[in-house]
Amino acid sequence: MKFDDFLKLINDWGKFQKIKYTIICLTYMLPAIMVYTYSFTAATPNFRCRNPLQWLNDSYSTTSNSIFNEEYRPTKEQCLSNKKSISLKECQRCFIRSTSINNQSIDDTLKSCQSYVFDRQYYKETLTEKWTMVCNRVSYRSWVQMIFFVGYMVGSILFGILADKYGRRPIMSVSFILMSFSGLLCTFAPQQYFGFWPSYIIFILARFLLACSTRGISVSGFVLASEIVGPKKRLLTGIVIEYFFAFGQMILLIFAYFIRSWRILTLSIALFTVPYIFFYFILPESPRWLISKGRFDEGEKILRHIAKINNRVFNNDAYKKLKDEQIKNMSEKNHQQGIRSLFQSKIMTFISINLFFQWLVQNLIFYGISQSTGSWQLNPYLSFGVSAFVELLSYIFVHLILDRIGRKIPYVCFLILFCIVSILILPIEYLMEKDGKSQLLLLNIINGTLKFLSAGSYAIIYIYANELFPTNVRNTGMGICSMVARIGAIIGTYSNDNLTRLWIHLPILFYGSVSIIAALLALIFPETLNQPLPQTVDDVEKMNLINIRIYRSKRLFNDNIQLNEQSVERFTNYINPQFDNNENQYNKEQVVRL
Incomplete structure (x- = not known):
C-alpha cells in the first residue's frame, strides 16, 4: 500500500491538514521579507x-x-x-x-x-548612501546581495540534507532561531566607529547567515506542506503557499513605507521574526518522512492523531500493509538514500540535471526582474507594490490552470512568452519617442508582464520538482535545486547592477534568451498531474521521459516482471481460465511482452 492510499483513509485534506498547512504558510512570508529587505535598506536614490x-x-x-x-x-x-x-x-x-x-x-x-x-524624497537614509555604493563602488552593493544568494546556496543544500536526515520540523525550528539572531546582527553590526571594512564584512556575514536560515524555512516548509496531503490537494498546497510569499512582500512594503531609515527597518523586521521561534511547538513532523526512514512507531502516532482530528478511524490492517511494503523497499539493495540516489539511473540523472538547470534559469529571471523594480518609471514603493500584486495574480492564474492542463504545458508556455515579451523591448526603445509618455507606459506594462510570467513559471517549477523527486531524497533534491538556482540569482543581481550601466534593457534581453533554452529542455519532462508522489527512485523511473527512449537496467526490468507476476496470473486466468498450466504460462509471457 502506498502512503497516499493510506492517507485517503484518514482524510488527506481534513481539519488537521488545514490547520497545520495554515501554520506552514505563515512561515513562508519570512523568506520574501528577507530576500527583498535589501531593496529598501540599500536602495539607490537619485x-x-x-x-x-x-x-x-x-x-x-x-x-x-x-x-x-x-x-x-x-x-x-x-x-x-x-x-x-x-x-x-x-x-x-x-x-x-x-x-x-x-x-x-x-x-x-x-x-x-x-x-x-x-535625493531625500523617498528615503531618509540607506546603506548605499552610508557606504557610497554607487558608480565605481557599485560592486560593494552587488557583493552584499550576491553573498546573500551564496548563503541561499549553502543553506539549501545543508538544510536540505539535514532535513532529510533529522526531519523537517527540527530544521525549521533551528532556522527560526538563526534568522532572528542574524537579523539583529545585521542591525547592530555596522557602526561608524568600527570603520567601513569591519562593518561591511560583519554585515555580509550576517546576511549570509540570514540567507541560510531562509532556505531552511522555505525548502523544508514547502516539502512538509506537500507531504501531509494527498495528490489531489498537492497543487493547492504548492500554490497557496506561494500566495504567502507575495503577502510577505506586502508586509515588507508596509514596514518600508512607514520606516525610511535602514537601521530601524532592519531592527523592526528582526523583531518580527522572534515569535516564529515558538512555532516548534505547533509544527508537525512529516509522517511520510518518518515512515520512509523506518520510524514506524512515531509515524503511526502522528497518523493516529491525524485520524482523530479528522474524525476518521485508524485502519490497523492498512497501516500494517504500508509498513510491510516500506520494510520491503528498505531491504532491497537498490534502496539508497542521499545525493547518489539522484544519479542512480539514466532517467533519474537526466531528470535531476534538467531540474537543476530549470531552477537556475528561473532564479535568474525571477530575481533579476523582481530586484529591478527601482528602474520602473514609478514611485519605488508603488513599483514594489505593483510587482507584488502582479506576482500574486500570477499565482492565482497558475492555481486555476494547473489542475486542468497539467504542469508541463503551462510551464513551457510561460517561458516562451517571457522570451517574446522581452524582445518587444527593442521596437519600443528604438521606434518610439525617447522618454515619451507612450513609451514609458508600454515599458511599465512589459515590466509587469515579465514579472507575471517569471513568477508563474517559478511557482510551477517548485511544484514540478517536488513531484518528480522521490520521498527519501526529496528534501535533498529540492535543496540541490535551490543551491544551483542561487547561481542564477547571483548572475541576475550582477546583471542588474552592472549590465544596466551599459544599457538599461540589456539584462532583460539576456533573461529572455536563456528562458527559451529552458523551455526546449522542459519538453522532456513527464507529466505529473494527479500522480502520487514517488516514494523511491524506481517510482520515478516508471514515469518515463516523454519523447526520449532510455533503456532501463536489466535489474529494473526483471523487478517489474516480478512485481507484476501476480496481476498477470490473475489476468491470464480471467481471459482463459480453462487453459492448463502450460498454456497459462504462455499467456503470461505474452502479457509481459505487451
Missing part, C-alpha cells in the same frame, strides 16, 4: 556629484541641481567621447567636468566624483 563650490551646503534639489548641471555636469558629447563603455545617464551622474572662471570648459577630460548628494 544622486549626482557634489558641487565643489557648495561642498557643505549642497543638496539634491531643483535649484541646486540646475546650478550644478549648468556648470559641472558632463555634456552628451563629452560622455560619448570619453566614456563610451557606460550609458549617458551613468556618465552624467558619476563624473564631473572642469570649468574655468567664465564657465567655459577648458578641456574634455572628465573626473570621477569624490562625493555625492542623494
